[in-house]
Amino acid sequence: MKIANYMDTRPSEELPGVFKREVITAGDGAPNFCMRVFDVEPGSSTPSHSHPWEHEVFVLGGEGAAAGADGETPIGAGSVVFVAPNEHHCFINTGGETLRFICLIPLQE
């Protein structure tokens, strides 16, 4: 059993203002999917893109929007987002604090 605080994982800056912590990985023995925690700083967003794998997202804090083919939907603490495979999406920080969310993907990336 691995037990840690997510803050103990060093973040990598994926894009300006977008930081990723890989908190459960194949290296921990995860056989099917992995857990990452993202911080998106005010004024930043994740890239608008699509890919063949899904996202399962839980928002920890901050204010933002999930953008897809149907436009932007507000998200905040407690929001759950399922992005289907090949669905266009991005996550935008629309507030003044860090937008922080968990995002899980299958290992077969």
Next chain:
Amino acid sequence: MKIANYMDTRPSEELPGVFKREVITAGDGAPNFCMRVFDVEPGSSTPSHSHPWEHEVFVLGGEGAAAGADGETPIGAGSVVFVAPNEHHCFINTGGETLRFICLIPLQE
């Protein structure tokens, strides 16, 4: 894209004092794994058991312990727990507030 608040999902009482919300399921189109949110009330715990699938857990709030073959380890907001397949485990509320955590499992349960 499914966007909702996890509180909008009706909880089921799995055991006395243990409530489960299934917030992303195969019914939403999830192809590989699903997301649940658990509330464990003070004095309660999840069953001590093992099974062939893994858990990927993120603790949202409360105070508790993750128990396994090596004993009990304190957990709280921000704790990440990876329970490997077939590893014995349970989650115990050791505090005075609800212990709330996200727990993901593969769909091939």
